[in-house]
Amino acid sequence: MSDQPITPILDRVHTPDDMKAMSDAELCQLANELRAETISAVSETGGHLGAGLGVVEMTVALHAVFDAPKDKIIWDVSHQCYPHKILTGRRDRIRTLRTEGGLSGFTKRSESPYDPFGAAHSSTSISAALGFAVARDLGGEGGDAIAIIGDGAMSAGMAYEAMNNAGHLGKRLIVILNDNEMSIAPPTGAMSSYLSRLYAGEPFQELKAAAKGAVSLLPEPFREGARRAKDMVKHMTVGGTLFEELGFSYLGPIDGHDMEQLLSVLRTVKERATGPILIHAITKKGKGYAPAEAASDKGHATAKFDVLTGKQKKAPSNAPSYTSVFAETLVNLAADDPKICAITAAMPDGTGLNKFMERYASRCFDVGIAEQHAVTFSAGLAAGGMRPFCALYSTFLQRGYDQVVHDVAIQRLPVRFAIDRAGLVGADGATHAGSFDVAYLANLPGFVVMAAADEAELVRMVATAAAHDEGPIAFRFPRGEGVGVEMPENPALLEIGKGRMIREGSQVAILSFGTRLQEAEKACEALTAKGITPSLADARFAKPLDRDLILKLAATHDALITVEEGAVGGFGSHVGQLLAEEGVFDQGLKYRSMVLPDIFIDQASPSAMYDVAGMNAAHIEAKVLDVLSVATLEKRA
Ligand SMILES: Cc1ncc(C[n+]2csc(CCOP(=O)(O)OP(=O)(O)O)c2C)c(N)n1
Ligand SMILES: CC(=O)[C@@H](O)[C@H](O)COP(=O)(O)O
Numbered sequence: 018m019s020d021q022p023i024t025p026i027l028d029r030v031h032t033p034d035d036m037k038a039m040s041d042a043e044l045c046q047l048a049n050e051l052r053a054e055t056i057s058a059v060s061e062t063g064g065h066l067g068a069g070l071g072v073v074e075m076t077v078a079l080h081a082v083f084d085a086p087k088d089k090i091i092w093d094v095s096h097q098c099y100p101h102k103i104l105t106g107r108r109d110r111i112r113t114l115r116t117e118g119g120l121s122g123f124t125k126r127s128e129s130p131y132d133p134f135g136a137a138h139s140s141t142s143i144s145a146a147l148g149f150a151v152a153r154d155l156g157g158e159g160g161d162a163i164a165i166i167g168d169g170a171m172s173a174g175m176a177y178e179a180m181n182n183a184g185h186l187g188k189r190l191i192v193i194l195n196d197n198e199m200s201i202a203p204p205t206g207a208m209s210s211y212l213s214r215l216y217a218g219e220p221f222q223e224l225k226a227a228a229k230g231a232v233s234l235l236p237e238p239f240r241e242g243a244r245r246a247k248d249m250v251k252h253m254t255v256g257g258t259l260f261e262e263l264g265f266s267y268l269g270p271i272d273g274h275d276m277e278q279l280l281s282v283l284r285t286v287k288e289r290a291t292g293p294i295l296i297h298a299i300t301k302k303g304k305g306y307a308p309a310e311a312a313s314d315k316g317h318a319t320a321k322f323d324v325l326t327g328k329q330k331k332a333p334s335n336a337p338s339y340t341s342v343f344a345e346t347l348v349n350l351a352a353d354d355p356k357i358c359a360i361t362a363a364m365p366d367g368t369g370l371n372k373f374m375e376r377y378a379s380r381c382f383d384v385g386i387a388e389q390h391a392v393t394f395s396a397g398l399a400a401g402g403m404r405p406f407c408a409l410y411s412t413f414l415q416r417g418y419d420q421v422v423h424d425v426a427i428q429r430l431p432v433r434f435a436i437d438r439a440g441l442v443g444a445d446g447a448t449h450a451g452s453f454d455v456a457y458l459a460n461l462p463g464f465v466v467m468a469a470a471d472e473a474e475l476v477r478m479v480a481t482a483a484a485h486d487e488g489p490i491a492f493r494f495p496r497g498e499g500v501g502v503e504m505p506e507n508p509a510l511l512e513i514g515k516g517r518m519i520r521e522g523s524q525v526a527i528l529s530f531g532t533r534l535q536e537a538e539k540a541c542e543a544l545t546a547k548g549i550t551p552s553l554a555d556a557r558f559a560k561p562l563d564r565d566l567i568l569k570l571a572a573t574h575d576a577l578i579t580v581e582e583g584a585v586g587g588f589g590s591h592v593g594q595l596l597a598e599e600g601v602f603d604q605g606l607k608y609r610s611m612v613l614p615d616i617f618i619d620q621a622s623p624s625a626m627y628d629v630a631g632m633n634a635a636h637i638e639a640k641v642l643d644v645l646s647v648a649t650l651e652k653r654a
């Protein structure tokens with residue numbers, strides 16, 4: 018049992034309604050207790066700590082002033098939603114965060130009426146909030162629509178698409194820009210510099226004088242309210258021209274940890290806002306917990322940890338992570354090839370490109386949370402004669418898909434896609450699953466699509482990609498550690514479109530694409546003990562397929578089973594298409610394709626998620642036995 022903090026005021030809060038009668042002083046105390054509870058809970062679960070600590074006061078103020086769930090409070094990314102979940106009736110389950118059957122680590126409509134919109138991918142909150150605002154004004158349910166979006170999330174084009182439309186529609190819409198000068202890493206881009214100028218021109222703490230004068234500059238609806246609030250709102254200046262040009266009133270910057278300011282500004286806005294308004298709040302990621310504040314990522318993502326020391330409790334690693342193998346291989350290749358460059362969308366550490374950045378800063382680009390731009394920027398680099406490696410998580414590549422088709426594939430530009438977090442990812446759950454990239458890439462003419470079966474294969478695939486100038490090429494690999502195989506010193510290039518045999522057997526052939534190969538090997542071991550000796554091959558390529566290997570396996574076995582960490586429409590579908598085109602089914606081949614099921618799988622350990630998906634060794638074994646029994650029955654008939 019954890020030594021949970023003593024929280025007399027928080028104990029009184031079962032829903033935000035219980036906060037409405039609290040004094041401002043009690044709300045301040047509530048924030049302190051909420052921060053302690055958040056730290057305690059995340060110390061037991063691990064997760065996104067820093068962002069939530071940065072919005073504790075904001076969360077209390079929002080739920081004290083507005084009336085959720087009638088008012089729609091929409092958190093961008095929503096990795097900062099843990100304090101929100103504690104205040105909205107889920108404190109009793111907060112220590113199940115990100116676990117099987119537990120609370121999601123992000124907001125989720127099905128989890129609570131206080132989560133009006135799910136998130137996890139960034140920069141969606143303003144669009145969603147505008148949708149609620151328009152629905153409200155069309156006679157739908159709901160009150161205020163409030164989006165809380167971070168400075169990092171403001172680097173994505175979608176946020177501007179939404180503001181552009183909101184400014185045009187002129188609907189009452191409240192956007193709080195939670196500016197902590199952090200993305201996962203320090204933010205990049207001109208927008209980040211712009212925001213800093215809004216409060217760095219003068220020392221933020223000495224804006225009182227400017228605030229008095231600024232009040233008269235505020236748009237009329239706020240002038241009176243601001244006058245009344247000005248002695249409460251210690252720091253206010255009119256800036257934010259960019260936002261005002263987009264049709265928003267700009268209010269700020271305010272101190273996002275000063276409860277008095279927050280309450281007075283939110284009360285004023287609630288009372289007086291007539292159109293879209295952006296409140297610029299300055300916060301500190303990791304606020305109030307020294308180990309988080311001191312961490313380079315401000316406690317963005319933590320394992321379970323000791324509250325007193327902040328020491329994280331990480332499981333010992335038995336093999337290098339796939340991410341580190343990719344990054345180190347690319348760094349080595351770049352030493353001999355000045356054309357190799359690397360692009361990340363605000364995930365330098367997550368993709369391992371921080372290592373590349375250290376060595377080749379002039380050839381490494383963190384474009385911010387801007388996957389669409391990352392893809393087409395990479396296409397431009399390729400068209401300009403470079404060898405760009407665009408490193409994106411599978412799930413985040415989804416955001417740049419039209420750019421993949423329109424700017425890369427149709428022009429057959431040699432962009433290399435390093436697709437990390439392929440397959441099921443564990444605690445981040447369904448929103449982060451890398452389920453669809455094979456399906457949406459292997460159908461594109463001219464694309465080469467590979468999946469590494471282990472870390473040694475990944476090394477070979479990175480080298481093969483670097484040498485492939487004929488067109489776009491993608492290689493995918495999962496979250497987590499490799500299997501501990503020996504790493505190739507001088508990786509031989511793979512022959513494009515060629516797989517490899519792992520074990521020769523009979524009756525049934527298993528054709529694996531990606532790291533399910535290990536599970537397939539376990540299944541073969543188990544089957545061998547039952548006198549069944551399947552053949553096993555590693556396809557390596559979903560495009561182009563190894564036709565010779567597939568047709569040979571089909572011709573020499575009664576049954577062929579494919580297995581991949583992807584949804585239908587990927588590797589197995591293409592194999593089936595080939596077999597059909599070649600008339601192989603006419604000769605009676607039994608074909609089974611093991612793919613992720615047609616559901617979104619909630620967070621659990623990756624192994625447990627693959628159990629739900631029916632894709633672990635036992636399931637592969639069962640599939641072989643099933644198809645053999647069918648074949649046997651048919652022979653008897
Ligand atoms: C489309 C997309 N790309 C990348 C990510 C990974 N990601 C999660 S949080 C984050 C940084 C968000 O920064 P900010 O909005 O400033 O929030 P903060 O963590 O500072 O509170 C990133 C890049 C994501 N969730 N969605
Ligand atoms: C919230 C978010 O989208 C990222 O922080 C993501 O959770 C990172 O995933 P990894 O932990 O796999 O790097």
Ligand SMILES: [Mg+2]
Pocket residue numbers: 167168169170195196197198199200
């Ligand atoms: Mg930020």
